[in-house]
Amino acid sequence: MERGGVKLFRLDIKWLEEMEVVEVIKTTWHNTIFIGSLDFQLHKKLFNIKHKLIVWKKDNNFNxxxxxxxxxxxxxxxxxxxxxxxxxxxxxxxxxxxxxxxxxxxxxxxxxxxxxxxxxxxxxxxxxxxxxxxxxxxxxxxxxDISGLTIPGIDADDSVKMEGAIIDHFKKAFSIKVKFTPKLEKVPFKVLTVDMSSNLECNISMEELEGVVFALLSDKALDPDGFPHSFFHRFWNLIKSELLEMVRALTTRGEIFKWVNATYIALILKKSVIAELSNIWLINLLTSLYKIMEKVLIEVSLTFLISNIQSAFILE
Structure with missing residues (x-):
């Protein structure tokens, strides 16, 4: 099968060693002004930075x-x-x-x-x-690299039918109904006290946000928006105020802009050499902004909401 699809943007961290790139990022961040929710505004800022860097790379032929x-x-x-x-x-x-x-x-x-x-x-x-x-x-x-794939009844040289069979396979995987749901009536979940409720309703502090952002590994795989965590570390002083307002707005509004909430599905190989679709796992890739909001909410609420018997939620 031929390789296809749109090539996604990926911020190359070596670009950040160029002062011109740093200035492009700072100028674009300050000059990008949109009316709308804070997560929408930050999404647009990152979106404009992405396109400015694409133009810079093309003009400078950076190598x-x-x-x-x-x-x-x-x-x-x-x-x-x-x-x-x-x-x-x-x-x-x-x-x-x-x-x-x-x-x-x-x-x-x-x-x-x-x-x-x-x-x-x-x-x-x-x-x-x-x-x-x-x-x-x-x-x-x-x-x-997936060097070869066999699907029963499909000619491996017919890329159209292979693509359709792969899509159908994973559509079925996402549409499987849960046959068993455990009953939890007698499980002793935590009950929030008045003090716990008050603490959960407090505004997220800058210290809490900073701790979460810098706990994200800078050299992890890039998020779907193309920005590594090191981008948020490097430009923390530039983005921290608006990032904090965005997280605080989420706790009161309870809604997320759709493109911030967008996820990409990635294929993970179960074996070093695969021959069939059952040898592939699927994982969701979250955007950088969504991941930060998620981590903040988990950090501030974990000790209050997760009981000792819920062993799936154990801090690393």
């Missing part, structure tokens, strides 16, 4: 490897010039050190990119582990 090659060529040319004149002046030394610093920064950006792609948690960047991260990323890509 770290080509920049590294360019700086290496300049250093080599400078060294040849020093050899030809036989003198390493203070001016030439300063120029060479400047280029070496640029090379180091570019190597770091390259390493950050491959660390993000590899999803490696136990090994940190800044130790020039680019080759290792690249190797892990390549292994992940090969492991996640």
């Amino acid at each position: 770290v490897q080509s920049k590294i090659d360019e700086v290496l060529y300049e250093i080599e040319a400078l060294d040849q010039h020093v050899q030809s004149i036989g003198v390493l002046t203070e001016e030439l030394m300063g120029e060479r050190n400047s280029k070496l610093k640029s090379l180091h920064n570019l190597r770091r950006v390259e390493e950050l990119y491959w660390k993000q792609i590899s999803r490696t948690k136990w090994l940190k960047e800044s130790n020039m582990n680019t080759k290792f991260f690249h190797s892990i990323a390549s292994t992940r890509r090969r492991k996640n």
Whole structure:
């Protein structure tokens, strides 16, 4: 089957090393003004930032490897010039050190990119582990590739029928009715006291929100909107006030803008090599804003609402 579909936006964290990109993000955030709910406004801000960055990438043809090659060529040319004149002046030394610093920064950006792609948690960047991260990323890509798929009664070369069969399979998976519902009348759930109710009705504080946002791992897989958690860490001072108002509005309004509440369905392979659809799991991917709101509500309400017998809700 041929690969298809729209290519989703993904914020490459190495872009954030460019001051021009940082200014584009800050300017777009401040200049994007819409009338509507706060989650709608923040969605539009992220949406406009996304499109500004797409334009920036297209105009600048951003490629770290080509920049590294360019700086290496300049250093080599400078060294040849020093050899030809036989003198390493203070001016030439300063120029060479400047280029070496640029090379180091570019190597770091390259390493950050491959660390993000590899999803490696136990090994940190800044130790020039680019080759290792690249190797892990390549292994992940090969492991996640579906090289072949067999569906009974469907010709594997007929992409239209294969696509239809796959869609039908997962439609059935989502439409299966629950045959058994447990009875919970005698389960001793927690009962909220007056003080508990008052605490739950208090406004979310900035400290609570900050704790939740920075507890999100910066190098986790990107959310469907294309923004990694490190984006919210990096621009926390820029977005924190509006983010707090959005979360507070959710607790009083009880509604979420549909595109913030949108989810993507991803396929997870049960085996390293699959041959049939039953070897695939489905998971939902949440947007960044939805995930933050969800985590905040869980954090402030978990101790009040979850009883000891509900073992499915155990803090990690």
